[in-house]
Amino acid sequence: MGNISHHLILAISKTDDVVVMQRIDSRMDSLEETQNPSSREHGDQKCEKPDIYILAVSDDAIVAVSKKLRKTKSLVVHTSGSVSIHALPEKIRRGVFYPLQTFSKKQKVDFNHLPICIEAENKGDLEMLRNLANSLSKVVHEIASDKRMYLHLAAVFANNFTNHLYHIAEEICASQNLPFSLLRPLIFETANKIESVSPGEAQTGPARRDDKETIKKHLATLTTEKQKEIYTLLSHSIQEAYGEEL
Amino acid sequence: MGNISHHLILAISKTDDVVVMQRIDSRMDSLEETQNPSSREHGDQKCEKPDIYILAVSDDAIVAVSKKLRKTKSLVVHTSGSVSIHALPEKIRRGVFYPLQTFSKKQKVDFNHLPICIEAENKGDLEMLRNLANSLSKVVHEIASDKRMYLHLAAVFANNFTNHLYHIAEEICASQNLPFSLLRPLIFETANKIESVSPGEAQTGPARRDDKETIKKHLATLTTEKQKEIYTLLSHSIQEAYGEEL
Numbered sequence: 418m419g420n421i422s423h424h425l426i427l428a429i430s431k432t433d434d435v436v437v438m439q440r441i442d443s444r445m446d447s448l449e450e451t452q453n454p455s456s457r458e459h460g461d462q463k464c465e466k467p468d469i470y471i472l473a474v475s476d477d478a479i480v481a482v483s484k485k486l487r488k489t490k491s492l493v494v495h496t497s498g499s500v501s502i503h504a505l506p507e508k509i510r511r512g513v514f515y516p517l518q519t520f521s522k523k524q525k526v527d528f529n530h531l532p533i534c535i536e537a538e539n540k541g542d543l544e545m546l547r548n549l550a551n552s553l554s555k556v557v558h559e560i561a562s563d564k565r566m567y568l569h570l571a572a573v574f575a576n577n578f579t580n581h582l583y584h585i586a587e588e589i590c591a592s593q594n595l596p597f598s599l600l601r602p603l604i605f606e607t608a609n610k611i612e613s614v615s616p617g618e619a620q621t622g623p624a625r626r627d628d629k630e631t632i633k634k635h636l637a638t639l640t641t642e643k644q645k646e647i648y649t650l651l652s653h654s655i656q657e658a659y660g661e662e663l
Numbered sequence: 664m665g666n667i668s669h670h671l672i673l674a675i676s677k678t679d680d681v682v683v684m685q686r687i688d689s690r691m692d693s694l695e696e697t698q699n700p701s702s703r704e705h706g707d708q709k710c711e712k713p714d715i716y717i718l719a720v721s722d723d724a725i726v727a728v729s730k731k732l733r734k735t736k737s738l739v740v741h742t743s744g745s746v747s748i749h750a751l752p753e754k755i756r757r758g759v760f761y762p763l764q765t766f767s768k769k770q771k772v773d774f775n776h777l778p779i780c781i782e783a784e785n786k787g788d789l790e791m792l793r794n795l796a797n798s799l800s801k802v803v804h805e806i807a808s809d810k811r812m813y814l815h816l817a818a819v820f821a822n823n824f825t826n827h828l829y830h831i832a833e834e835i836c837a838s839q840n841l842p843f844s845l846l847r848p849l850i851f852e853t854a855n856k857i858e859s860v861s862p863g864e865a866q867t868g869p870a871r872r873d874d875k876e877t878i879k880k881h882l883a884t885l886t887t888e889k890q891k892e893i894y895t896l897l898s899h900s901i902q903e904a905y906g907e908e909l
Contacts, residue, residue, distance in 0.1 A: 570818030
C-alpha cells in the first residue's frame with residue numbers, strides 16, 4: 418500500500434461521515450477491508466457503489482487503474498499534484514483530491530492544517546469533495562489542474578530539492594565524523610522562520626553578503642564535482658536575486 | 664548591533680554566572696551598557712578587564728577588531744563558523760564561540776538546545792568557554808577550526824541554500840497567484856522528518872523515482888533559465904545519488 422493511501426485511510430477512518438471504505442489494490446483484482454471500525458460494523462455489506470473512488474496510486478498508474486473504472490457512475494479522483502484531471506477517463510465523473518504533504522509510513526501526519534486541493538467538473542462533485550476534505554482539514558482550496566501543476570513544481574523545490582540539500586549537508590558532516598544532529602536546530606529554524614518572514618527577506622549567508630573569500634574557501638573544501646556545481650549555481654542564483662541591493 | 668550579538672546578550676543576561684557585561688561597538692570607540700540587570704547593579708564598576716571578549720562581529724571585521732585587543736590579557740573569542748582561530752592576534756589568549764544557528768532580530772532564539780561549538784588553545788580557556796556555553800545550552804561541542812569550517816559549509820547547504828529554494832518556490836506560487844502559505848506545512852514536515860529519518864532515506868519526488876515525464880513537464884513550465892538550471896542540476900544530483908537503486 419502506498420504512503421498516501423495509508424495516511425488517507427487512517428485519517429478518513431477517524432471521521433464520522435464516511436461509513437464504508439474498502440481498499441482496492443492497483444491491480445484491482447483483490448478487495449480488502451481497512452481497519453476502519455465503521456467498515457467492520459458494515460462488514461457484510463459489499464461496497465459495490467461507493468460515492469467516491471480515491472485512486473491513491475503512483476502517478477504513472479493513474480491512467481491504467483482509472484481505465485478499469487470507465488463504466489462506474491461514482492466520482493473517481495486521483496491524489497496527484499502533477500497529473501491533470503484529464504488523465505482520468507473522459508466519460509466518467511472525475512476529480513482530484515491532492516493533499517499537499519510529504520508522506521512516509523513511519524511519520525504521523527496531522528491532517529488538521531494540511532492543505533487539500535480539490536478539483537471536479539461539476540458543482541455537485543466539487544461539493545462532495547469539499548465535504549470530504551473539510552472533514553479532514555481546515556485548509557481546503559479549489560485549484561484547477563493547470564495551477565496545481567505549478568504548486569506541485571513549487572513543492573518539488575521546497576521539499577524534494579530541500580531534502581537533497583540536507584542530504585549533501587549530511588554527507589559533508591559524515592566526511593569529518595561530525596554528527597549531522599548538530600545541524601537539526603538550524604534546519605528546523607530555517608523552516609520555522611518563514612512562518613513570520615518571507616524567504617526572500619530571510620536570506621542570509623556568504624552569497625547573500627557577496628562574501629567572495631568565504632565562497633572561494635568553501636569551493637576549495639568541497640570534494641565532489643556535483644557539490645561544487647550545486648554550490649556555485651545556488652550562490653550565483655542568490656547573488657543574482659539580490660545583486661542590485663549589494 | 665549585529666543579530667548574533669543581540670541574541671547572545673539576551674541569552675547571557677539571563678544567566679546567573681555572568682555578572683558584568685558591556686557592549687563595545689566594532690569601532691571600539693564607544694562603550695555602552697546592556698540591558699543586563701546584573702550589569703545595572705554593578706553600574707558604577709567599569710568593566711576594564713573582562714574574563715572574555717566575545718567578538719560577535721561580521722567575519723571580515725574580526726581581524727581588524729581583534730587587532731585592537733592585541734595587548735589584552737583576557738580571552739578573546741570570535742563567533743564565526745568559517746573563520747579560523749588563527750585569524751585572531753597570535754600572542755593573545757584566543758578562542759572561538761560559535762552558536763550554530765541562524766539569527767534574525769525578529770525571531771526569538773531558544774538557546775537551550777542550540778549547539779555551541781567551542782575552541783581554545785589551552786585547557787583553562789576551554790574550560791571557561793565550556794562553562795559559559797553550558798550556562799546557555801545543553802549541546803556544547805569542542806570543535807577545532809578545520810572541522811568547524813566543514814560544519815559551516817554544511818550549514819550553508821542546510822540553511823542558506825535551502826532558504827533560497829523556499830524563495831524560488833515562493834516565486835513560482837506568486838507567478839500563479841497561489842498563496843505561498845499552502846507550502847508551509849510541507850516545508851515544516853520536510854524539516855521535521857529528518858528528526859527520525861536520515862535525509863538520504865527520506866528522499867522522494869520525480870528525480871528520486873526517475874519519473875522522466877514529470878521532470879520534462881516541470882522543465883517546460885519553469886520560466887527563468889536559472890530556475891531551469893537549478894531544477895536540472897539538483898535532479899541530476901538526486902538521480903546520481905540513487906542511480907544504482909533504480
